[in-house]
Amino acid sequence: MHQLTLLLNNAPAALERVLQVTRYRGFVLESCDVRTEQNNLTVKMQVSGSRPVSLLTSQLNKLHDLEELCLTSLCSSVGDSDEQPVVRLAAGC
Amino acid sequence: MTGAQAILDYLSQQGIDTLFGYPGGAIMPLYDAMLDSPVKHYLCRHEQGAAFAAIGYARSTNNVGVCVATSGPGATNLLTSLADAMLDSVPLVVITGQVARPSMGSDAFQEVDVLGLSLSICKHSMQVMQPEDLLPSLNEAFQLARSGRPGPVLIDVPKDILLGDVPELMALPQVDFQYPKCSDEQIEQANQLLDECTSPVVYVGGGVGMANATQNLRYFIERNNFPVVSTLKGLGSADFRHAGYLGLLGMHGLPAANLAVQQCDLLIVIGARLDDRVTGKLDEFAPNAKLLHIDIDPAEINKRRQADLSLLGDLNQILPQLTALQNKPQWLHTIASLKQQKSWQYADLTKQQSIDAPAMLRSLSNALQADAIVSCDVGQHQMWVAQHMQFNRATQHLSSGGLGTMGFGLPAAIGAQVANPQQQVVAVCGDGSFMMNVQELATLRRYPLPVKIIVLDNQRLGMVKQWQELFHEQRYSETDLSDNPEFSKLAAAFDIASDVITQGEQVAPAIKRMLEHKGAYLLHVRLNTTDNVWPIVPPNTANHQMWEKPQCTS
Ligand SMILES: Cc1ncc(C[n+]2csc(CCOP(=O)(O)OP(=O)(O)O)c2C)c(N)n1
Numbered sequence: 206m207h208q209l210t211l212l213l214n215n216a217p218a219a220l221e222r223v224l225q226v227t228r229y230r231g232f233v234l235e236s237c238d239v240r241t242e243q244n245n246l247t248v249k250m251q252v253s254g255s256r257p258v259s260l261l262t263s264q265l266n267k268l269h270d271l272e273e274l275c276l277t278s279l280c281s282s283v284g285d286s287d288e289q290p291v292v293r294l295a296a297g298c
Numbered sequence: 299m300t301g302a303q304a305i306l307d308y309l310s311q312q313g314i315d316t317l318f319g320y321p322g323g324a325i326m327p328l329y330d331a332m333l334d335s336p337v338k339h340y341l342c343r344h345e346q347g348a349a350f351a352a353i354g355y356a357r358s359t360n361n362v363g364v365c366v367a368t369s370g371p372g373a374t375n376l377l378t379s380l381a382d383a384m385l386d387s388v389p390l391v392v393i394t395g396q397v398a399r400p401s402m403g404s405d406a407f408q409e410v411d412v413l414g415l416s417l418s419i420c421k422h423s424m425q426v427m428q429p430e431d432l433l434p435s436l437n438e439a440f441q442l443a444r445s446g447r448p449g450p451v452l453i454d455v456p457k458d459i460l461l462g463d464v465p466e467l468m469a470l471p472q473v474d475f476q477y478p479k480c481s482d483e484q485i486e487q488a489n490q491l492l493d494e495c496t497s498p499v500v501y502v503g504g505g506v507g508m509a510n511a512t513q514n515l516r517y518f519i520e521r522n523n524f525p526v527v528s529t530l531k532g533l534g535s536a537d538f539r540h541a542g543y544l545g546l547l548g549m550h551g552l553p554a555a556n557l558a559v560q561q562c563d564l565l566i567v568i569g570a571r572l573d574d575r576v577t578g579k580l581d582e583f584a585p586n587a588k589l590l591h592i593d594i595d596p597a598e599i600n601k602r603r604q605a606d607l608s609l610l611g612d613l614n615q616i617l618p619q620l621t622a623l624q625n626k627p628q629w630l631h632t633i634a635s636l637k638q639q640k641s642w643q644y645a646d647l648t649k650q651q652s653i654d655a656p657a658m659l660r661s662l663s664n665a666l667q668a669d670a671i672v673s674c675d676v677g678q679h680q681m682w683v684a685q686h687m688q689f690n691r692a693t694q695h696l697s698s699g700g701l702g703t704m705g706f707g708l709p710a711a712i713g714a715q716v717a718n719p720q721q722q723v724v725a726v727c728g729d730g731s732f733m734m735n736v737q738e739l740a741t742l743r744r745y746p747l748p749v750k751i752i753v754l755d756n757q758r759l760g761m762v763k764q765w766q767e768l769f770h771e772q773r774y775s776e777t778d779l780s781d782n783p784e785f786s787k788l789a790a791a792f793d794i795a796s797d798v799i800t801q802g803e804q805v806a807p808a809i810k811r812m813l814e815h816k817g818a819y820l821l822h823v824r825l826n827t828t829d830n831v832w833p834i835v836p837p838n839t840a841n842h843q844m845w846e847k848p849q850c851t852s
Contacts, residue, residue, distance in 0.1 A: 217425050222417050229418060263597035269422045269442060 206235060206251055207258045211265065212273040213246040219270040220246060226268070227252055230261045245272070301432050301460040302331035305393065308436055308467070309337050314364055316340065316355065316716060318348040320375075322368025323408055325395030327460035340716060340745065343737035345372050347709040349379030350735065353388050354713025357696050358671050360510060362389045362443050363713065369396050370408030373454075374415070378703060380450050381419040385700025386531060387508060389448035391439045392420075398458035399427065412454050421449030429459050433467040441473045447595040448508055478596055478610035485619045487607055491590055492522070492622035495564035497629040500524045501547065501576075504531025504699070505569020505593060507692025511613035515568065516540075518617045522624035525562075525633045527555040529570050530699045534689030542633055548576040549835045550681040554640040556833075556841040558633055559584050567591045569613060572602045573700070582840035592616055642686070650802030652826050655679065655754060656686045658805050659726070662752070663687040665809050670694065670722035671714045675707040675731030677761040679754040681831045683726050705734025708751065712738055715747045722750070722813065729755040729782050739792040742818045749818050751794075753785050756825040764830045768845075769837070780827075789820040796820040 213219045220239060227234060232254035240247045252261065262276055299307070305328060309317070317339045321329045332339050342348035345367045356363030367376050373394045383390045397406040416423040422442050424435050432455065439451040492498065506515050512535050519526055525542035528535065536543055544555035559565065565587040570576070577583040580602060591598070591605035592613065599608040609616050645654040647661065659682050666672070673696035674683045680697055689695045696714060698706040711725035732753050742749055763777040786796035795815055799808045799822070812819045833844040 217427070218413055218417060218423070221414065225418055257600075260601060263599075263601075267595075267597055 206253045206278075208249070208251050208277045209262070209265070210275045211248040211250075211271060213248060213268075214270040214272060215241060215244050215246045216270045219268075220248065222268055222270065223248060223250075223265065226264050227261060230264055231256050232258075232261050299464060299466060300327065300331065301429060301455065301462060301464045302327040303335075304433055304464045304466070305436060305455075305460075306331050306335040306337050308433060309364065310335065312440065314362070317364050317366055318342055318351040318355070318713065319366030320345050320348050320368070320372060322370075322372045322395065324369035324397055324457045325366060325372070325393075325460070326368075327457060328366060328393070328395065339366075340712075340741070342709060342712070343740045344735065345375035346379050346705070347712075347735050347738045347741065349376050349390070349392065350382070350706055350709035351713035351716070351738075351741075352390055352392075353379060353383055353706075354673060354696055354710030355717045356383075356388050356390055356713075357386075357710070358693050358714035359717045360508065360693055361717075362391055362440055364391050364393070366393045367395070368408065369394060369412070370410050373412040374410060377415060377419065378701075380416060380452065382698055382701040382703045382706065383450035384419045384421065386698065387448050387504065388450065389443040390450035391436075391443050392450060392452045394452065394454045395460065396425070396454045396456045399456045400458070402456065412452070416452045419450075420452045423452040423454070425454040426456070426459055429462055429464040432459060432464045434471065437467070437470050438473055441475075445473075445475045446477060447505070477612065478594070480609040480611050480616065484607065484609055485616070488590055488609055488620055489622035491564060491588060491607060492566075492620060492624060495588070496626055497562045497632075498522075498524055498564040498566060498624065498626070499558050499562040499587075500526040500536070500566045500568060501529070501559065501570055502526060502532035502536050502568055503529045503570020504692065506532060506535040506613060509569060509594065509613040511569070511617060512691065514614055514617040518620060523630055524566070524624065525558050525630070527551070527559055529573070529576055530684050530697055532570065532692065533684060533695045534692040538688045542630065542637075544633070544637060546684050548841070549578065550685065550831050550833065551576075551835075551841065551844075552640065552642070552685060553833055553844065553846055554633075554636045556835070556844055557636055557640070559587075560840070560842040561632075562587050564588050564590060567593075568617075569593055571598045574602075577602065578835045578841040579838050645802070647802035647805045653799065653802055653805060653823055655682045655825055655829060657802075658823065659683055659686045661805060662724070662809055665806075665813060666724065667722050670724060671696065671711070671718060672724050672726060673697070673707045673710040673714060674726040675728045675734075676702045676704045677728040677731060677759070678756070678764060678829070678831045679726055679728045679760070681761075682754075704728070704731035707731060708738045708749075709735050709741075711749045711751075712741055712747060715749050716745075723748075724750045724752065726752050726754065728760060729753055729757065729779055729785075730759045732785075733782075736788070739789065739794060742794060743792045746817055748816060750812050750815075751789075751818070751820045752812075753820065753822050754825055755782065755785065755822060756829060757782060757827050760829075761831070764834075767830070768834070785820060785822040794818045794820055796822060798822040798824065800824045
């Protein structure tokens, strides 16, 4: 299980996008908490899946509405090599 | 100024003078404003055709293509093209009209949630809900479409915003994109990998052309005498005259290209994503190689295969820094003899009863001008184009790679011809695919555009038939198209000149007549119904175990 905390620009469909990417890349949503503050949306979600979580974070990182992403892995699943917190590295590509 | 006028003003300020599209209720204000705008609109005969034309425009120029459609069915007709642009990283801005804001969410006439539909097939999608957001969103859409790894951006605009006043944009804000960059240390490590390897191969993808990095790539290759292979979208980036050039790799790759990759000890992947059509059985792909992966998109690194080293960033900055010098005479000798041993022996068309498609396409390639643009559809003929035609630039080969969309060829050629009025543009179509956007013959006539169409007619959905033959025990299911229409009559109905050929000796004169003809032209080429594409790597098989010739199948 992995915990992801995302800070999003509160644009239409921003949350849908996150959920869609999560499903499409092969992860299951275990829990999700969403808060709105002015122009931002904070999403805390726990996801599980058998693939390395970097395959999910690297795709979430591409979302234009994403401001920040933080990953804490709660327990390692098979094939996971990267357990350290990952912070958003790049936008716009 | 109304929203509609503001959009067109913005486009002309940006130097965008061409739109492809189709009108309808919700987008009518924009069509009305077009009457007073210098921006030229090309009416295609289906929104999918319009968006493919915009893709052809974009891919043949390396610029953003723009396409417009109405809400509801107009928008849903665009979806296939958006997916095509997404999977081939094509910079596109697509503007859809939406029902007026007060009606949104009421299942109004021609209302669909195009924003929702587009999410997974666009780089980004936006819906403009306030008049003051219109221009900033449009501006952002253009910048996003071409930044980093390009892609399609959709902007959905309610009709009342198109009709109402919008505030002018004083200054166009530059969106601040952060690009990945690689460190000096990584560059040093890459140079070290280059130094240490004994049998390197460069694997070129579509990212090279899109990054305008062809010169730097060629310099990098020539300086080191690297053997080089190419993906479908990479064709044209590396110089096909280079001694170590081996051509297309992958499922229908040329034997020398696949064998070299399987043997190499360093695979230098540049602007490519190790797609499954390239790698074949993944865990047996380039089994002895370390992987040096160079790309702009961090999400492609380690997605399908772990890289030993990755360099993220702009190819034009990275490639010139890879200065380690290669000289591996033994490996170059191996490559040279592989290339020679596996070189394609073209049939002599003048001695052939039927028409051999590879030989015909090679003679077409030789007859074309050096800057000619060739689009194609999807199937066997697409693979023959990739294997046997030669391109000087990636912008000259328009092929639907990632999505593999039948019906791409004709509208993409239309967009390319609009963008490049002086260049030869040829669409090589399959008889099945041609019928998928055949309505665009009307667009050729309307403007009129001198696109040359070659229909390679095997009276089959050839590629599917090939798989039924090889992998489904010759159980042919719904792939017989022997009841095709008479293509030359179809052309005649649109005032397009045509010719039909059935024999090898007719090929050269027919190509000459076609290319000398001033306007649009359709050359109907009858092929054997039984021909197949060779080599083929069967599913779940390593690339070196490709079947090279028909007899391998029995
Ligand atoms: C829109 C779409 N539908 C279905 C397919 C599946 N498909 C791939 S190749 C092919 C046959 C194409 O036939 P044709 O255009 O005649 O070309 P050929 O293979 O005979 O050269 C089909 C049906 C596809 N790629 N795209």
